[in-house]
Amino acid sequence: MKRIPVSEPFLNGNEEKYVLECLRTSWVSSLGRFIPEFEAKFAKFSGCSHGVAVMNGTVALQLALAALGIKEGDEVIVPDLTFVATANAVKYLGAKPVLVDSEPETWNIDPGKISAAVTKKTKAIIPVHLYGHPCDMDSVMAVAKKHDLFVIEDAAEAHGAEYKGKKVGSIGDVGCFSFYGNKIITTGEGGMCTTGDAGLAGRMHFLKDHAMRPEKRYWHPEMGYNFRMTNVQAAIGLAQLEQIEKFIEIKRKNAQLYNSLLQKISGITIQPEMPWAKSVYWMHSILVDEGKFGCGRDELMAKLKEKGIDSRPFFYPMHQLPVFKGSGSDADFPVASRLSGMGMNLPSSVKLSSDDIRRVCAGIAEFAR
Numbered sequence: 001m002k003r004i005p006v007s008e009p010f011l012n013g014n015e016e017k018y019v020l021e022c023l024r025t026s027w028v029s030s031l032g033r034f035i036p037e038f039e040a041k042f043a044k045f046s047g048c049s050h051g052v053a054v055m056n057g058t059v060a061l062q063l064a065l066a067a068l069g070i071k072e073g074d075e076v077i078v079p080d081l082t083f084v085a086t087a088n089a090v091k092y093l094g095a096k097p098v099l100v101d102s103e104p105e106t107w108n109i110d111p112g113k114i115s116a117a118v119t120k121k122t123k124a125i126i127p128v129h130l131y132g133h134p135c136d137m138d139s140v141m142a143v144a145k146k147h148d149l150f151v152i153e154d155a156a157e158a159h160g161a162e163y164k165g166k167k168v169g170s171i172g173d174v175g176c177f178s179f180y181g182n183k184i185i186t187t188g189e190g191g192m193c194t195t196g197d198a199g200l201a202g203r204m205h206f207l208k209d210h211a212m213r214p215e216k217r218y219w220h221p222e223m224g225y226n227f228r229m230t231n232v233q234a235a236i237g238l239a240q241l242e243q244i245e246k247f248i249e250i251k252r253k254n255a256q257l258y259n260s261l262l263q264k265i266s267g268i269t270i271q272p273e274m275p276w277a278k279s280v281y282w283m284h285s286i287l288v289d290e291g292k293f294g295c296g297r298d299e300l301m302a303k304l305k306e307k308g309i310d311s312r313p314f315f316y317p318m319h320q321l322p323v324f325k326g327s328g329s330d331a332d333f334p335v336a337s338r339l340s341g342m343g344m345n346l347p348s349s350v351k352l353s354s355d356d357i358r359r360v361c362a363g364i365a366e367f368a369r
């Protein structure tokens with residue numbers, strides 16, 4: 001029986017042709033034509049005038065924070081339920097991630113709970129567009145404006161998702177994307193910061209390349225980083241970007257089929273799509289209500305595995321991880337804790353066939369009572 005993986009990249013476009021060009025012209029390092037082209041075209045796709053390509057999505061977040069001047073002693077608000085990189089990036093700068101609970105409707109940071117977490121030290125908010133569904137950005141931006149905070153969108157899972165017709169990554173001060181192998185598009189490893197602010201883009205370009213003065217070689221007025229992306233990564237990224245609209249269309253179609261097959265099963269909740277949102281369904285995610293469904297999330301995952309169907313549990317909420325010990329208990333983050341214990345990601349590749357999706361849903365239905 002064919003195994004159905006959670007995620008598999010789709011590399012059947014111009015990837016091979018562009019990578020071969022890098023090899024044949026020997027532009028394999030972090031200079032070459034694909035980097036500025038990928039930056040410009042990805043930024044445009046995301047509704048921004050500037051893109052800064054980097055090694056991965058984690059350093060994209062770190063670079064954005066550094067460029068905005070986040071430093072030791074500052075506080076940055078992040079959702080409790082996210083991938084660990086969001087909170088780690090804050091720690092790398094010596095600042096403190098302050099966790100906020102999720103809202104039940106979108107599984108994203110609850111804008112109504114942000115104000116209570118703001119102190120005199122708070123400098124920024126990092127809303128995360130979890131599993132491809134945009135955050136309620138009007139509410140996030142309103143809180144940020146009220147308290148004079150920067151907004152860095154963690155759009156690592158949501159390339160092309162829209163909030164009220166606006167692309168994610170173009171609403172806050174900076175948008176951060178990941179091009180890891182399982183993301184909406186991939187460069188193997190890779191990331192990008194997007195912004196509409198030319199000064200901020202310049203500052204990020206400067207910091208990611210050892211903070212070297214462009215007009216004075218080997219003069220570094222401050223400590224920078226080497227976060228550069230290679231031309232080979234950008235070559236793959238450009239070929240992927242040529243196909244992104246098609247990928248998103250397929251993902252949205254797959255979500256419709258999943259939803260139509262799963263909505264009748266009692267105890268299974270599918271990821272909602274708010275009326276103001278266009279989700280890109282990075283992951284096709286469900287919540288399993290043990291009492292109503294008949295078995296719990298972990299048991300369902302194990303049973304699907306026996307049928308050759310891979311799945312993933314939701315992230316652990318940050319407050320449960322040893323690194324963020326002392327930031328609160330399950331009672332402080334009731335929604336994130338509940339979602340984390342019930343949530344799982346189903347096979348989500350662009351390559352999925354409708355037969356694969358039917359097999360996954362039939363597998364789930366089999367264990368429903």
Ligand SMILES: *Cc1c(COP(=O)(O)O)cnc(C)c1O
Binds near residue numbers: 082154156190
């Ligand atoms: C993937 C991801 C990142 C980090 O991206 P990498 O490219 O793996 O470093 C950051 N935030 C979120 C929400 C992610 O899903």
